[in-house]
Amino acid sequence: MKTKFLLNPGTGWCGTTPFYYTLRDAKFCHAGYKKEFHYLQMMHINQDGFTDWMINRYTHPKRPDFRTGEPPEITAEYDKDHYQALLEPEHSFDKYISHMKYMKDKFPEYEAVCDFSNHNIALPEEFLTAHAKALAPHFDVRVTILVADPIFRYYHELGGVINQYHHSGKHKRKKMNMIQTNEDMLYQHYVRTKQQHKLFRWCCERSRFSTNCYYEDNIAKFRRSYGNKNVLVVEMEKFWNSSYHNESFDRLSQFLDYEIKPEHLYPNQYMSEDKNIEGLRDQNTEFEPLTEEIYEFGKRYL
Numbered sequence: 543m544k545t546k547f548l549l550n551p552g553t554g555w556c557g558t559t560p561f562y563y564t565l566r567d568a569k570f571c572h573a574g575y576k577k578e579f580h581y582l583q584m585m586h587i588n589q590d591g592f593t594d595w596m597i598n599r600y601t602h603p604k605r606p607d608f609r610t611g612e613p614p615e616i617t618a619e620y621d622k623d624h625y626q627a628l629l630e631p632e633h634s635f636d637k638y639i640s641h642m643k644y645m646k647d648k649f650p651e652y653e654a655v656c657d658f659s660n661h662n663i664a665l666p667e668e669f670l671t672a673h674a675k676a677l678a679p680h681f682d683v684r685v686t687i688l689v690a691d692p693i694f695r696y697y698h699e700l701g702g703v704i705n706q707y708h709h710s711g712k713h714k715r716k717k718m719n720m721i722q723t724n725e726d727m728l729y730q731h732y733v734r735t736k737q738q739h740k741l742f743r744w745c746c747e748r749s750r751f752s753t754n755c756y757y758e759d760n761i762a763k764f765r766r767s768y769g770n771k772n773v774l775v776v777e778m779e780k781f782w783n784s785s786y787h788n789e790s791f792d793r794l795s796q797f798l799d800y801e802i803k804p805e806h807l808y809p810n811q812y813m814s815e816d817k818n819i820e821g822l823r824d825q826n827t828e829f830e831p832l833t834e835e836i837y838e839f840g841k842r843y844l
Contacts (some may be wrong), residue, residue: 545646546654547681548798551764553754555698555812556688557778559609559824562658563808570800571656572649575600575620577609578659581661583643585633586669593631600625608706609824617785619648635676653800655681663760664753665839670767684798685768688756690778690812693840694832696755698812699828700741707733709823718777738830746843755844782813 549573552558573579573642576599584596599605601622607614607790611682628641642655649655662670677683689695729750732741753760765773774797787804795801811817811825819825 544680545643546798546800547642547677547683548654548656549662549683549685549768550595550656550658551665551685551687551760552660553663553688553690553695553757553760554660555695555702555754555827556690557782557810557812558658558660558688559822560808560810560819561686561688561776561781562656563821564806565656565802567808568800568802568806569652570798570802571654572617572645573656573658574645574649575614575617575625576607578661579657580661581629581633581638582657582660582661582665582669582673584629585635585638586665587645588633593629593633597626597629600629608709610821612824615714619645627797635673639676641813654798657673667763667767670763674768683768683772685764685773686794686797687761687764687773687776688776688778688781692755692757692844693837694812696745696751696844697738697742697832697836697840698825698827699752699754700745701738701829702824703737704733704738704829705824705827707735709826723752736829738828739836742836745838746840749843751844778810778812782807 548565550562559577562573566573580596583761584592603616603620603622604611604613624644628637642657645655646652665673669741674683728744729741732738732744761773761775772796776790776794781790784804787807791802791804809816809819809822811819811822817826
């Protein structure tokens with residue numbers, strides 16, 4: 543029997559971190575040292591600077607984690623030499639598959655291995671199709687994609703840009719600078735000054751939307767690459783609403799062929815009055831309230 547493999551490519555700012563914690567606490571899967579592996583992004587970009595960033599990320603264990611503010615836990619699979627060899631060129635699906643088998647060996651009590659890298663949502667279809675074909679002989683692949691109110695989600699994505707700029711440290715900002723190049727000076731000004739309302743308006747008026755915003759296209763792309771029956775869409779607002787728990791958890795458990803219970807549910811700051819939940823500093827993304835006026839403005843564009 544093939545090992546289960548869960549690919550959760552996003553959508554960012556839809557509660558992917560507490561969703562991962564939920565599955566981890568249910569003993570379904572464990573991502574290891576970092577929630578987001580980023581190997582496929584590194585492989586696709588194939589740039590020396592990004593590879594160096596990745597090696598640095600995995601070989602300096604005292605650097606605080608963005609989500610917790612603390613140095614990452616040294617997990618069962620962590621070995622600096624393993625990650626050094628894994629992340630050095632040449633990058634390949636074979637190395638990725640070998641690592642996932644290594645993860646299963648190191649976390650035998652978990653049902654599946656996983657990749658929770660949110661950037662995977664933006665990978666081109668031909669790359670994803672090649673990835674699916676490479677995995678097929680080795681793993682039973684399932685894909686979960688989280689979605690949320692598109693206006694709420696994009697507002698918090700831009701808050702995430704502000705959050706990372708101000709609170710992530712030089713290492714994280716180095717990655718941001720590699721990805722977000724040639725940004726308008728006014729955009730940068732709004733990020734630096736934490737003017738989330740103006741940043742949201744500026745981006746909407748110029749149709750400056752990330753790949754994350756195109757739910758239908760993204761879901762269709764993953765269904766074509768991995769198979770329609772192997773993709774499950776999870777609505778954030780329902781998953782963290784107790785009124786929908788029977789429906790949501792039964793559906794997820796059936797899809798994963800593994801029981802996930804409401805008592806496994808990790809809280810989600812986006813769906814809670816508590817805005818200081820442990821391990822969710824990546825959800826500190828509302829620097830100015832999402833007012834009714836801003837929400838109605840967003841409806842014109844999203």
